Amino acid sequence: MGLLSHRRDRELEAYQRELIDTHYREVENMYRQMRGWRHDYRNHIQAMKALAAGNDLAGLRDYLDKLDTDLNTVDTVLKTGNAMADAILNSKISLARSRRIPVQADAHIPVQLRMSELDLCVILGNLFDNAIEASLALPEDKRLIRVYLDMKGSQLYISFTNFTAVGKQPRLGRRFATTKGQGHGFGLVRIDAIVDRLDGYLSRNSEDGAFTTEILIPQV
Numbered sequence: 001m002g003l004l005s006h007r008r009d010r011e012l013e014a015y016q017r018e019l020i021d022t023h024y025r026e027v028e029n030m031y032r033q034m035r036g037w038r039h040d041y042r043n044h045i046q047a048m049k050a051l052a053a054g055n056d057l058a059g060l061r062d063y064l065d066k067l068d069t070d071l072n073t074v075d076t077v078l079k080t081g082n083a084m085a086d087a088i089l090n091s092k093i094s095l096a097r098s099r100r101i102p103v104q105a106d107a108h109i110p111v112q113l114r115m116s117e118l119d120l121c122v123i124l125g126n127l128f129d130n131a132i133e134a135s136l137a138l139p140e141d142k143r144l145i146r147v148y149l150d151m152k153g154s155q156l157y158i159s160f161t162n163f164t165a166v167g168k169q170p171r172l173g174r175r176f177a178t179t180k181g182q183g184h185g186f187g188l189v190r191i192d193a194i195v196d197r198l199d200g201y202l203s204r205n206s207e208d209g210a211f212t213t214e215i216l217i218p219q220v
Contacts, residue, residue, distance in 0.1 A: 080149060082109040084117040085124065089147065092128035096145060101135045107149035113156060114219045119194045123158065126187035127213055131162035134211065138165050151219075155200075158215040164206075191215075 044067060051060040078089050085107065093103045113120065128147075135143040146161040195202045200217035 078105055078107050080107040080109045081111075082113060082120075084120050085109055085149065088121055088124045088128070092125070092132070096128070096132050096135070099132065099136060100140050101132060101143045101145060103145045103147065105147040107147065109149060109151070109156070111151060111219065115156070115198055115217055119198070122190050123194060123215065126191055127158070127160040130187060131160055131211075134162050134164045138163060152216065154220040155216045155218050158217075159212065161210055161212040163209055164211050 044063075048060060048063055051063060078086060078093070080086055080089065089105065089107060093105060096103050128145075131145045135145060142163055144163055146159075148157070148159040150157055192202065194200075195215055195217065198217050200215060202216075203212075203214045205212045205214075
């Protein structure tokens with residue numbers, strides 16, 4: 001049992017490192033796009049001035065529409081009050097929308113969290129990745145991810161809901177049966193381990209084609 005446990009710990013650590021690297025690459029890509037748009041800002045202004053000077057209102061309107069679409073793909077849609085949460089949530093929202101998955105997000109973290117940024121990153125990243133993966137199995141008009149974060153007293157409350165292509169899933173202890181790959185299982189294990197270590201509360205519910213995960217983590 002000792003050797004098996006040690007091997008599993010190494011596998012979990014390797015998975016965690018890969019997960020963090022993936023999150024940072026997504027965040028860096030989002031900000032690279034934003035920097036690129038800002039770099040082109042002056043050129044856009046000059047182009048629109050030229051269209052206005054030529055009284056080409058149709059061309060100007062079309063140019064503005066294209067800029068609006070482009071900006072929406074890199075806009076920072078959430079400002080939670082926590083830099084790590086902003087980075088992870090905004091990069092994942094951008095990723096979900098690029099895959100035609102609508103996201104409804106309401107997130108507020110008005111206090112300094114006692115939990116580490118690494119733990120926050122692992123929880124939010126895994127929850128979002130799982131929701132995106134489940135949503136991709138659905139027709140586009142059935143996809144939706146709902147995210148909610150806020151303080152409930154002295155505890156951080158995290159809720160993720162997404163629709164699934166299967167009905168009510170059979171429960172296996174604290175988790176549900178899954179046909180996903182090894183990484184998916186590691187993600188659930190990592191979330192459970194962090195919540196347990198921080199004396200938090202976790203609930204998973206599968207009802208009526210929707211899957212919801214709720215987490216409470218004390219911050220005092």
